[in-house]
Amino acid sequence: MEIIVRKATLDDAASIYDIIQEAFTKYQEDLNTDTKVAALCETVEDIKRDIECKRVLIAHLGNIPVGTIRYEIKADGTAYLSRFGVRPAYQKYGAGTALMRALEQDAEKNGATAIVLHTALKMKHLIGFYQHMGYYVVSTSDDTGYIRALLRKPLQQQAEAVSPS
Secondary structure, three states: OOEEEOOOOHHHHHHHHHHHHHHHHHHHHOOOOOOOHHHHHHOOOHHHHHHHHOOEEEEEOOEEEEEEEEEEEEOEEEEEEEEOOOOOOOOOOOHHOOOOOOHHHHHHHHHHHEEEEEEEOOOHHHHHHHHHHOOOOEEOOOOOOOHHHHHHHEEEOOOOOOOOO
């Protein structure tokens, strides 16, 4: 089956909530920390607000909603990626890669110059996934109670060539 990625609508909020709960419950378990992951505290209403204020994408495998990703373009031109999750039962089907590619194309089309995101440094499979997608670790911090890596990927803007005079 083909993975279809599209912009989320308010009607998708409950499905996105379910995806986030499943994906981040697994993330929380793998993290093995007492610090609660913020994504698990959000409500359907929070997701609806994000759909109205940010770019929210949803991926379907057939008619099953399997993944989601959000971003917003900051004043400095970077797109900050947040709430990226794929249902654990549907990982390894390509939904994550499809969501990342769709986000990158959409962000660039909307003027972003780079994408940045945070993830737990100890999640080697996620760090590897992002590095495979062209992201690199910029810094680390422990401001959330566990060590997070800040990753970045520059986007190739279609800059006009300036000829010397």
